[in-house]
Amino acid sequence: MPEGMTDIHIHILPGVDDGSQDMEDSLLMASLALEGGVDTIIATPHGNMSEGAYLKEEEQEHTSMIREVFEEFRQEIDKRNLPLKVHLGMEIFSTPGAAAMLQQGILLPMNDRGVCMIEFGFEDSALICRRRIEEMLDIGMSPIIAHPERYTCVQRDVRTAEEWVYMGCRLQANRGSILGRFGRKPNRAVWEMLNRGMITFIGSDAHSPYSRTPYMKDVYEIISEEFSPKTAARLLGDNAREYLL
Numbered sequence: 001m002p003e004g005m006t007d008i009h010i011h012i013l014p015g016v017d018d019g020s021q022d023m024e025d026s027l028l029m030a031s032l033a034l035e036g037g038v039d040t041i042i043a044t045p046h047g048n049m050s051e052g053a054y055l056k057e058e059e060q061e062h063t064s065m066i067r068e069v070f071e072e073f074r075q076e077i078d079k080r081n082l083p084l085k086v087h088l089g090m091e092i093f094s095t096p097g098a099a100a101m102l103q104q105g106i107l108l109p110m111n112d113r114g115v116c117m118i119e120f121g122f123e124d125s126a127l128i129c130r131r132r133i134e135e136m137l138d139i140g141m142s143p144i145i146a147h148p149e150r151y152t153c154v155q156r157d158v159r160t161a162e163e164w165v166y167m168g169c170r171l172q173a174n175r176g177s178i179l180g181r182f183g184r185k186p187n188r189a190v191w192e193m194l195n196r197g198m199i200t201f202i203g204s205d206a207h208s209p210y211s212r213t214p215y216m217k218d219v220y221e222i223i224s225e226e227f228s229p230k231t232a233a234r235l236l237g238d239n240a241r242e243y244l245l
């Protein structure tokens with residue numbers, strides 16, 4: 001295994017979204033990540049989940065709570081001497097108002113960089129996705145598209161996601177999709193994108209220590225075998241170090 005893999009997509013902060021529900025589970029997830037070879041994570045709680053229905057003030061409150069919980073989590077990691085480096089990001093649900101909220105600091109970029117992680121609705125059209133990407137590019141953000149293989153418009157034709165790459169996005173595939181845990185369509189789409197060299201990051205998108213976990217060793221081994229250990233190291237660590245740490 002390469003030294004120090006990085007997981008850039010993980011719902012590890014307790015009680016802030018549909019991921020870890022308490023600190024105990026968060027610490028179990030941290031241990032599992034370490035066991036699987038990960039030594040750095042960017043915690044990515046959901047942001048802007050109410051499709052713009054939230055008042056800005058409520059979204060701001062949610063983000064403040066995320067910052068507080070992140071500090072508590074970091075302290076717990078330190079207290080236990082776990083060798084896990086933790087950073088803060090956010091998986092932002094794409095809506096017309098998301099870019100403005102990001103610009104105002106109401107939503108969070110990845111590790112305080114000019115990079116944001118965005119997700120789309122599974123059934124969003126290619127046109128809608130493109131608009132949301134353009135809005136982020138217009139404010140000078142480089143978008144990372146979370147799990148492109150899970151969107152219908154990409155499953156129909158991966159060239160939709162190829163266009164996002166040409167626009168300046170980077171694509172993050174989910175471990176679970178590569179392992180076939182989300183069914184046949186995302187599995188087929190993710191392998192097609194891997195084969196075309198379109199994927200920059202593999203993340204766990206882990207939500208708990210019991211299912212959809214952050215244990216990355218299995219996917220590292222699969223990518224090493226199918227491509228090469230160097231490719232696996234790039235997708236699971238080197239690229240994150242280069243662009244996000």
Ligand SMILES: [Fe+2]
Pocket residue numbers: 009011091146205
């Ligand atoms: Fe996620």
